[in-house]
Amino acid sequence: MGGGRPDCPGIDVCGARPGLPILDLVNGDGDGWVISDSGAHHWGRYGAAGLLLRAPLADGTPAVLLQHRAVWSHQGGTWGLPGGARDSHETPQQTAFREAHEEAGLPGDRLVVRASVVTSEVSSSGGTGWTYTTVVADAPEMLRTVPNRESAEMRWVAEHEVVELPLHPGFEASWQRLRTAPALLPLDHGDARRRHLPRTLHLEAGLFVWCMPGDADHPPSQLSHRSLLHLPT
Numbered sequence: 001m002g003g004g005r006p007d008c009p010g011i012d013v014c015g016a017r018p019g020l021p022i023l024d025l026v027n028g029d030g031d032g033w034v035i036s037d038s039g040a041h042h043w044g045r046y047g048a049a050g051l052l053l054r055a056p057l058a059d060g061t062p063a064v065l066l067q068h069r070a071v072w073s074h075q076g077g078t079w080g081l082p083g084g085a086r087d088s089h090e091t092p093q094q095t096a097f098r099e100a101h102e103e104a105g106l107p108g109d110r111l112v113v114r115a116s117v118v119t120s121e122v123s124s125s126g127g128t129g130w131t132y133t134t135v136v137a138d139a140p141e142m143l144r145t146v147p148n149r150e151s152a153e154m155r156w157v158a159e160h161e162v163v164e165l166p167l168h169p170g171f172e173a174s175w176q177r178l179r180t181a182p183a184l185l186p187l188d189h190g191d192a193r194r195r196h197l198p199r200t201l202h203l204e205a206g207l208f209v210w211c212m213p214g215d216a217d218h219p220p221s222q223l224s225h226r227s228l229l230h231l232p233t
Helices: 022-028 092-104 159-164 169-178 192-196 222-230
Strands: 033-035 041-043 048-056 062-069 083-085 112-122 130-138 151-158 180-186 199-204 207-214
Touching (some): 062 092, 062 159, 092 151, 112 169, 130 169, 130 199, 180 222, 199 222
Parallel strands (some): 048 130, 180 207
Antiparallel strands (some): 033 041, 048 062, 048 083, 112 130, 199 207
């Protein structure tokens, strides 16, 4: 979910990453707090973004990669997504991929983006506002991770078990609109569409589906029928 250092209460003090050369500030100029109209502090002078990454378990059902936040970080000890402040020149996807590489060692070339969703938006006294964008992506398998100092642990968690963990409040508030509903797609074994499965499919706002291949004679559900219409050929 990204986070700043808890000992840095303001943008003027914490506007750059510690130890960053002055000439390279553009590559870290997003670090700092935005204060909302309610007085709440939100990390990221240009907003923030995180990566919601899914991969199939052995039975084909989805696992989600979660970050157990280091105790010294903001909301330390909770579970959320790898992510952080956007720099001024970055798109949300670029931020999410960069942070996932920095915090978990994930290779961007193994990830396929499925959607980008603004999951939090607040207004600030400066008039600029603040947003958190969740970039939803799939990996072909549960990739090996290399946690950095911001993480106590990176863990692949079965999607149905996510709610059993103490979640970061921001992630917890958005999880219901990001989690998938399962859909078994009836396909012949020679159907070329099987090569795209399993995968996340974003059918509409607030409706994500985890699509898995099924036998051709399996009765289609409403979700599986809709998913087939949107599945690449």
